[in-house]
Amino acid sequence: xxxxxxxxxxxxTMSEGTIAKWKVAEGSAFAAxxxxxEVETDKASMDYEAxxxxxxxxxxxxxxxxxxxxxxxAVIGKAGEDPGPLIPAAAKAAxxxxxxxxxxxxxxxxxxxxxxxxxxxxxxxxxxxxASGAGGAMRPSxxxxxPPSSPLARAVARExxxxxxxxxxxxxxxxxxxxxxxxxxxxxxxxxxxxxxxxGAAVSAAGQAADRRLPVSGKRAVIARRLSESFxxxxxxxxxxxxxxxxxxxxxxxxxxxxxxxxxxxxxxxxLSAEAIVRHPYVNSTWEGATIxxxxxxxxxxxxxxxxxxxxxxxxxxxxxxxAAIDEELSALIAKARDRGLAPSEYEGAGxxxxxxxxxxxxxxxxxxxxxxxxILALGAALAxxxxxxxxSVGTRRAMAMTLGCDHRVIDGAAGARFLATLVSLIxxxxxxxx
Amino acid sequence: xxxxxxxxxxxxxxxxxxxxxxxxxLMGEEVGEYDGAYKVSKGLLxxxxxxxxxxxxxxxxxxTGVGVGAAIAGLRPVVEWMTHNFALLAMDQVVNEAAKMRYxxxxxxxxxxxxxxxxxxAEYLASQHSQALASFWSHVPGLKVLAPATPADAYGLLKSAxxxxxxxxxxxxxLMYATKGEVAEDEFLVPIGKASTVRPGRDVTIVSxxxxxxxxxxxxxSLAARGIEAEVLxxxxxxxLDEEALYESVARTGRCVVVDESWPVASVGSHxxxxxxxxxxxxxxxxxxxxxxxxxxxxxxxxxxxxxxPSAAKIEAAxxxxxxxxx
Numbered sequence: 134x135x136x137x138x139x140x141x142x143x144x145x146t147m148s149e150g151t152i153a154k155w156k157v158a159e160g161s162a163f164a165a166x167x168x169x170x171e172v173e174t175d176k177a178s179m180d181y182e183a184x185x186x187x188x189x190x191x192x193x194x195x196x197x198x199x200x201x202x203x204x205x206x207a208v209i210g211k212a213g214e215d216p217g218p219l220i221p222a223a224a225k226a227a228x229x230x231x232x233x234x235x236x237x238x239x240x241x242x243x244x245x246x247x248x249x250x251x252x253x254x255x256x257x258x259x260x261x262x263x264a265s266g267a268g269g270a271m272r273p274s275x276x277x278x279x280p281p282s283s284p285l286a287r288a289v290a291r292e293x294x295x296x297x298x299x300x301x302x303x304x305x306x307x308x309x310x311x312x313x314x315x316x317x318x319x320x321x322x323x324x325x326x327x328x329x330x331x332x333g334a335a336v337s338a339a340g341q342a343a344d345r346r347l348p349v350s351g352k353r354a355v356i357a358r359r360l361s362e363s364f365x366x367x368x369x370x371x372x373x374x375x376x377x378x379x380x381x382x383x384x385x386x387x388x389x390x391x392x393x394x395x396x397x398x399x400x401x402x403x404x405l406s407a408e409a410i411v412r413h414p415y416v417n418s419t420w421e422g423a424t425i426x427x428x429x430x431x432x433x434x435x436x437x438x439x440x441x442x443x444x445x446x447x448x449x450x451x452x453x454x455x456x457a458a459i460d461e462e463l464s465a466l467i468a469k470a471r472d473r474g475l476a477p478s479e480y481e482g483a484g485x486x487x488x489x490x491x492x493x494x495x496x497x498x499x500x501x502x503x504x505x506x507x508x509i510l511a512l513g514a515a516l517a518x519x520x521x522x523x524x525x526s527v528g529t530r531r532a533m534a535m536t537l538g539c540d541h542r543v544i545d546g547a548a549g550a551r552f553l554a555t556l557v558s559l560i561x562x563x564x565x566x567x568x
Numbered sequence: 569x570x571x572x573x574x575x576x577x578x579x580x581x582x583x584x585x586x587x588x589x590x591x592x593x594l595m596g597e598e599v600g601e602y603d604g605a606y607k608v609s610k611g612l613l614x615x616x617x618x619x620x621x622x623x624x625x626x627x628x629x630x631x632t633g634v635g636v637g638a639a640i641a642g643l644r645p646v647v648e649w650m651t652h653n654f655a656l657l658a659m660d661q662v663v664n665e666a667a668k669m670r671y672x673x674x675x676x677x678x679x680x681x682x683x684x685x686x687x688x689x690a691e692y693l694a695s696q697h698s699q700a701l702a703s704f705w706s707h708v709p710g711l712k713v714l715a716p717a718t719p720a721d722a723y724g725l726l727k728s729a730x731x732x733x734x735x736x737x738x739x740x741x742x743l744m745y746a747t748k749g750e751v752a753e754d755e756f757l758v759p760i761g762k763a764s765t766v767r768p769g770r771d772v773t774i775v776s777x778x779x780x781x782x783x784x785x786x787x788x789x790s791l792a793a794r795g796i797e798a799e800v801l802x803x804x805x806x807x808x809l810d811e812e813a814l815y816e817s818v819a820r821t822g823r824c825v826v827v828d829e830s831w832p833v834a835s836v837g838s839h840x841x842x843x844x845x846x847x848x849x850x851x852x853x854x855x856x857x858x859x860x861x862x863x864x865x866x867x868x869x870x871x872x873x874x875x876x877x878p879s880a881a882k883i884e885a886a887x888x889x890x891x892x893x894x895x
Contacts, residue, residue, distance in 0.1 A: 285822045285853035304854070304892050311822065311853045312892075423795025 135210030140200040143179040144477040149201040162188045175355040191216035202307040282309035293318040367540040376560040378515040378533040400460035407431045407451035408566040409556040417484040419505040420542040434483030447483045497534030507540040575745040577719035581726040595622040596648030632658035639681040649685035652701045666735040667710030682729045684738035698866035700830040705737040706806045713806040715739040717781040719749040724758025741779045763810035769799035773817040776827035777803040787883035815847045822853040823890040832860035854890040
């Protein structure tokens with residue numbers, strides 16, 4: 134029997150996906166395990182694999198189209214079956230202009246599209262959508278722009294004046310639950326959702342550029358949600374120190390002598406941070422409410438800027454790896470991130486994060502903690518500056534501003550200061566890391 | 569406040585009610601000479617004599633019918649079934665006679681009778697002797713159905729049941745007879761139709777009754793260690809059922825896990841889940857969950873027997889799912 138193929142969550146945080154490319158043509162058969170399409174998720178491009186052998190009867194969501202998890206993207210079944218009854222009216226309406234849409238491969242059966250019903254005519258019967266898979270859960274028949282939501286979430290949304298269409302569901306199947314509505318409400322009023330101009334940057338009659346309203350990508354939405362949650366929920370405080378970067382620069386120069394590919398400064402900082410965490414393990418922990426998780430493995434994330442938003446590839450178990458190994462992993466992960474090919478396991482779960490804006494000439498800055506970590510190190514550029522030596526004489530050095538952002542629920546001021554002092558001393562005398 | 573067993577609490581209630589009202593008498597298999605199959609009637613034959621503590625043949629339909637007739641004629645019988653499994657044989661007298669008599673006589677007749685005995689699985693008793701039959705009785709209009717989980721409730725509810733002018737099915741539990749709890753030394757009654765909040769909480773409501781309540785409390789203690797405050801509601805009375813208490817609690821917590829050791833289809837638990845879904849629709853942040861006995865005859869193999877019943881671990885997992893904190 135024909136059934137709808139639903140957008141599924143291809144990563145733990147994915148709530149919607151965009152079809153990057155269909156790999157199977159309408160009318161073609163495919164085998165279980167073969168790739169049906171590539172889906173651009175919140176953070177990466179993922180393969181959508183077939184769960185069983187079938188024929189792709191009808192593509193409901195064309196390339197470039199976006200669907201929430203749980204929404205139909207295609208109809209599959211046996212060769213020759215009629216997909217018509219399983220094509221939802223909303224999906225038909227969402228199909229792009231005829232010039233772009235492929236000609237329908239099969240005649241459509243008359244359906245229940247409400248727009249065809251005459252005013253005053255009885256509401257056409259909605260055809261129940263058979264749920265795909267063994268779960269058998271009923272899919273809500275709400276308009277597709279509304280994500281599924283719990284009754285309490287709807288009641289709280291009414292009370293707080295939150296538009297559920299803006300909510301990202303963290304429940305099963307993307308269900309919006311109470312906490313999602315409260316998170317959204319905490320972010321303040323959302324801009325009015327208007328139709329997006331099909332021309333993009335429209336030009337007003339007077340010839341001046343008009344305002345543009347851009348759709349939020351899945352990735353941008355995740356960045357917005359995660360960082361808002363972190364900033365509003367975790368009480369942040371910041372500690373600042375300057376470190377003499379001279380000895381570390383010198384060490385790096387020595388280490389790179391004769392190496393075909395020089396080791397990056399970031400790899401050294403990652404390693405020295407790991408060594409500082411070994412001496413202060415409470416930094417590598419997570420607030421869990423009733424408990425605090427102190428991690429055994431020191432997994433450090435490095436914020437990497439991409440044209441459409443940042444991502445944080447993670448090097449695992451840095452305490453047990455040398456600087457060269459860390460550098461090798463980092464450059465492989467960064468290359469993958471640039472190709473949007475990072476797997477969730479490669480960017481999730483950092484217990485500590487480093488953000489380095491030194492290459493942009495930023496002298497110093499503060500960063501928002503990257504959950505589930507409880508601390509983030511913001512590094513500025515290593516710039517020459519005058520300084521007063523211990524004996525009162527004045528000299529110059531290359532100093533790097535370091536700002537440690539801490540979650541006060543886990544790390545107190547003095548505890549953060551002790552960690553930062555250790556890190557500064559390791560950067561100023563890297564040999565101490567060997568002790 | 570004395571700490572006594574569930575068994576002793578039932579015995580005290582029977583003793584006090586027999587002393588209080590000469591119309592009250594006990595009958596059933598081995599309730600007299602043997603002091604009761606589970607010693608609930610210990611000492612009563614010696615104290616009240618064979619006219620008021622009567623041993624019967626092994627014929628449930630017969631002696632249950634005698635009890636119904638005696639109740640119509642003006643006595644206040646307490647009929648002990650050795651277990652509710654055997655009461656299936658007596659079902660016609662309970663469902664067709666006791667439950668219908670007031671209605672079909674236009675209120676001229678009443679049947680003040682208590683049917684009591686252990687219900688639910690014990691251990692190593694196999695399919696025919698390990699059934700939780702609360703749903704069978706709760707289905708029937710005209711019956712009251714009580715299922716206490718603590719000695720104090722066993723005492724106070726049995727006294728209320730004996731004084732009630734309508735037929736009451738009283739569900740005890742073999743594995744609870746030896747459980748202990750505080751029971752006030754001064755006489756008291758527990759009203760029929762009132763649930764009890766045995767543990768207050770704010771994150772989720774766990775609704776249960778009879779022995780699974782103990783597993784629910786165990787789960788709640790374990791959840792508290794991870795910062796989840798579960799409210800535990802003991803229904804105590806399955807018919808009439810305290811809907812107000814249910815709605816009041818779930819309206820505060822927004823989540824509900826129902827625990828019933830019966831089979832899941834058309835059970836007290838599934839009915840409670842329906843009531844909560846209907847009465848608290850706008851308050852629910854997650855579907856109402858039902859932790860039930862598995863939908864199979866009780867296995868004899870002990871590992872499977874335990875796996876087929878609700879447990880603290882199953883309840884805890886259901887709570888985490890309802891909180892979207894599944895692990």
